[in-house]
Amino acid sequence: MNEKQLVGEKAVEYIKDGMVVGLGTGSTVYYTIKKLGELVKGGLKIKGVPTSELTAALANEEGIPLVDLKEIEALDVAIDGADQVDSHLNLIKGGGGALLREKIIANAASIFIVVADSSKVVNQLGAFPxxxxxxxxxxxxxxxxxxxxxxxxxxxxxxxxxxxxxxxxxxxxxxxxxxxxxxxxxxxxxxxxxxxENGLFVNSASRVITVENNEVIESVK
CATH class of the missing domain: 3.30.70.260 (ACT domain)
Structure with missing residues (x-):
């Protein structure tokens, strides 16, 4: 199992029955959505709010019920990836082109969980455009x-x-x-x-799930 799959599936542990979940965009949260699809088929009852048309298509393929943001008042949790994460849990996002919707949904969620492989963790933001x-x-x-x-x-x-x-x-x-x-x-x-909008997510992430020395670790704001 690669790092992206490890952290993407780990985030699913925070999803409980009846939650409204923000579904991010990208190659890491792809595994989150795939895993959620398995759980939905097994009886988990959630509603998803996608951050992009690409994510909406994937969620539909996996059988995850989707709702429009205008149909809800708030999200219980949002899960998304990042292009860079610094030591203060500030992020650069938007490599996939969905940064505006990602920021709206992250801001609407009670908890914003970021999943990132070890290559995305940096001391200082900026090397990624x-x-x-x-x-x-x-x-x-x-x-x-x-x-x-x-x-x-x-x-x-x-x-x-x-x-x-x-x-x-x-x-x-x-x-x-x-x-x-x-x-x-x-x-x-x-x-x-x-x-x-811009791809800087400052003081936004509640929790970052990544990999260090081949082990999944979690950092909390």
Whole structure:
């Protein structure tokens, strides 16, 4: 069993009958959803709220009942992956392009559990380019404003065309090298007109499940 599967399935232990569960996006939480599907087939009664169309499709394949966010008041727990996790449990997310919905759902959950293999754990955020979701209108101007914060923004492209999120926006992947103050940068980015949201998740994770020395470990905020 690989690290992603180990931590992805470990998070399922926090899911109880009757819960409303935020379902993240990515290669690690994939295993969480697969395991939840097995438990649902075995009688577990939950409702899932997906963070992306891709996750919704996977959850449907696994037989997990889904609800729209507007149908509920809050989530009991959300489980998602991360592109980087620092020692303070701050995160960079958005490599899969679902950062806006992921942040909305994480914020709505009573408990936000992050699953990450050991390669995602770092001392300081920044080596992974920070995804910033922006509206299509005026993207060049928005990119220049973002660059003024000390990065090199690059429009995300797939198959020769700009990548478009489930919300109809573009993503700038911003190379900061090192992010000294995640909370300050998060605030400054979101003050730029045209920026919808950014992939910094500061003081958001309740618990991080990862692997150290071939053993699953959990860090709590």
């Amino acid at each position: 920070l995804p910033v979701e922006v509206v299509q209108f005026g993207v060049d101007m928005t990119s220049r404003k973002v660059a003024c914060l000390g990065c090199v923004p690059k429009l995300r492209v797939r198959e020769g065309q700009p990548f478009i999120t489930d919300n109809g926006n573009y993503i700038l992947d911003c190379d900061f090298k090192r992010i000294e103050s995640p909370a300050e940068l998060e605030m400054k980015l979101n003050m730029i007109p045209g920026v919808v």
